[in-house]
Amino acid sequence: MVDMDWKRKMVSSDLPNSSPKLSSKLNVTIPSPFKVAVSSPISYSAPAACSAYELYLRLPELRKLWSSRDLPLWTAEPILKPALQALEISFRLVLAVCSDTRPYINHREWNRRLDSLVTNQIQLVAAIMEEEDDDEEEGESAAPLGDGRSSLSLLPRLATWRKSEAIGKKILLTIDNEMRRCKYTLGLGEQNIAGKPNLRYDAICRPNELYSLKDNPFSDHIDNEENQTLYIIHQILESWIYASGNLLNRIVSSIEEEKFEKASNDVYLLERIWKLLAEIEDLHILMDPEDFLKLKKQLQIKSTGKNDAFCFRSKGLVEMMKMSKDLRQKVPAVLAVEVDPTGGPRLQEAAMKLYSKKRECNKIHLLQGMQAVEAAAKSFFFAYRQLVAAMMGSAETNATASQESCDSLSQIFMEPTYFPSLDAAKTFLGEFWSHLG
16 A cells, blocks of 8 residues: 555645545555466577578578668667668568569558558658757767768669559658658658758668568579568568667667656657557558468468467567566666665655656656557557468467467467556556545
């Protein structure tokens, strides 16, 4: 039981004279958390399955491109480079869809989804660049800029080819619109009426090296159009996962350095990336059902046992989830209190005071962002479970379940909150204000 008398005294001056007297103690019942059957519902699949996944997507080669540091003094490079490479790979997906001659493909919906996907990625890239502009004002290094445009990106070609002209020109307009708050633009052929300097896109993104990875190891002997689609979708996904890992490292560093505003901005970027990952996964629903299931057989994709959802073959995704969950360990640092070794409500009371006094808004924004990340991450795995059922049948989603527990994906989104102190603080504050009426 938490003593709420301090809260009554703190806000009493703001209450109308007619307000009923509040008891100094509030009897609040916190719901019991859902009991999951395993201590860690998210873990890697079997090593052989993870290796097969990495080799299929050519991740070792992609990882070299993501991690290359051509400009070591450019602090945004570890996040922006894989983000821009994900965008460039998305242009390849547009090209693949527009080149698909199968008469039974839903081209109209594909174009709508790809337009949305590319737009959301451009918005994220622009937001990352806006953060970089703030760092530059604080004396951080600036981005590599020039006057020339990209000569290697696929986008200018998409904007001139008859089959992709409409979506290509729409993307160029989107770049112009979303980059208006940034000090520079991407240099992909957009109008750039403001005359901003161009990012040295080709030097950073290396489109020619990305394009050299356009074929997967099975492209020569698997006659299935969905093979290329699946391959490109997951390369986009993994590129953003890699970017998010570097973003999470930056969030942790910012909290440790007490740069709470910067950490708050980055946390909301992380939330948006989780939502983007769900949008990328949703592209699977547009793949032809029979062609996809045939490809599943051709690639010998199958569950290998308990706790082996297909997404757990991505080591990057598993690490991203674990790091997102571990943000809860930074709550004491944000609240500037230590965890009570006796299990007392020290963190909860500190959170209630923070929410009430509103003197440190950046901390409030950061804590809200952490909980938003939790919601977005759990939503991703919930949506992924439904997607697997829609693509492969519900029997596939239950293949990793046992008689004692539900499947591993369900365990993730049914876990108790990662932030029990913040949850309890809001529960008590909600009860407090409900007693004032």
